[in-house]
Amino acid sequence: MFYGNTPPDLYKYKKNQREREREREMGLSLVRLIDIFVRRAYTAAGLRSHTVAVDADTTIHCWISASLLPTPSSAGADPGRGSKRQPKPPLLLIHGFGPRATWQWRSQIAALAARFDLIVPDLLFFGGSTTRSPQRSEAFQAAALARLLDALGVAPPRRARVSVMGTSYGGFVAYHVARAMGPDRVERVVIASSDLLKGPEDDKALLERADGRGGVADLLLPRTTADMRRLIRVAVHRPPRFVPEFILRDMLRNLFSEKLEEKLELIKGISLANKDQFQLTPLPQQVLMIWGENDQIFPVEKAIQMQKRLGENARLEVLQKTGHMPQMEDAGRFNKVVLSFLLGAPNSSL
DSSP states (O other): OOOSSOOHHHHHHHHHHHHHHHHHHHHOOHHHHHHHHHHHHHHHTTEEEEEEEOSSSEEEEEEEEGGGSOOGGGTTSOTTOOOSSOOOOEEEEEOOSSSOHHHHTTTTHHHHHTTSEEEEEOOTTSTTOEESOOOOSHHHHHHHHHHHHHHHTOSTTTSOOEEEEEETHHHHHHHHHHHHHOTTTEEEEEEESOOTTOOHHHHHHHHHHHTSOSOHHHHHSOOSHHHHHHHHHHHOSSOOSOOOHHHHHHHHHHHSOTTHHHHHHHHHTOOTTOTTTOOOOOOSSEEEEEEETTOSSSOHHHHHHHHHHHOTTEEEEEETTOOSOHHHHTHHHHHHHHHHHHTTOSSOOO
């Protein structure tokens, strides 16, 4: 038995153990493990991974209900007839900045797939979606999704009109989808946590709430664990008190490191503040706006202004004790409000 100084062999063992732990951190990823379960949740809900070349330059990866998958027997006939059962109404889910689409909608998939045929795309430069086009606006994202719906055969008369739901940046895209495709193809619209009146003054106020460092792109595209902690503090109403550094590094490496330069171009390409390119006008469709009461990225006061601009077809639901991600922070209430609206209930279920 040794007393006092650590024996050489034990010191070497502890040193090797630390090295093995570092190697284990690099090799074993909690995020990748969770991603396996997220994908299984989509598969269990009847969705399948699918990739579509919507034009010569643009490819979109998506998760779609199996009934929308083309089959050999449907070639040249009705696309999207992957099942003999009666098709459900189609619903397009559009994610925002952050992780890929599967993570952002994972708490909605089971509830929504029971009532709708789902299309859950990765926006361009997220996940497996990409384009050679130089265009970067949210309107261009919307046009690509419209072509995706065409390719899947999601259009009358073969399919019912599609409803559209977008969160944050995805809400910008959802508005453009609804306006461009019109009421003949888009039935209802859900816009969550998405300030369509956003301007430079709003970006400045956001940075002040976040601590004043850098620009909006530095906040939305974290590159360090300190950046990651700052984003979590701003995006979540009740952030976890402690997140280990190795988990933050894992998140950065596996969820936030893809196509950073292209995503920066997307942020610069947002046209909302350019009055020559964009004017917020009422939509002919029924619109549900969902907001977190404690949203620090797009404060709820902006939701009230936006509702007035969207007119009598728009209604606002504010979820208490949630921040910028109500679909994740209180999925039960979020899903209840969305289903009530999409299924045609005249009033809120809350």
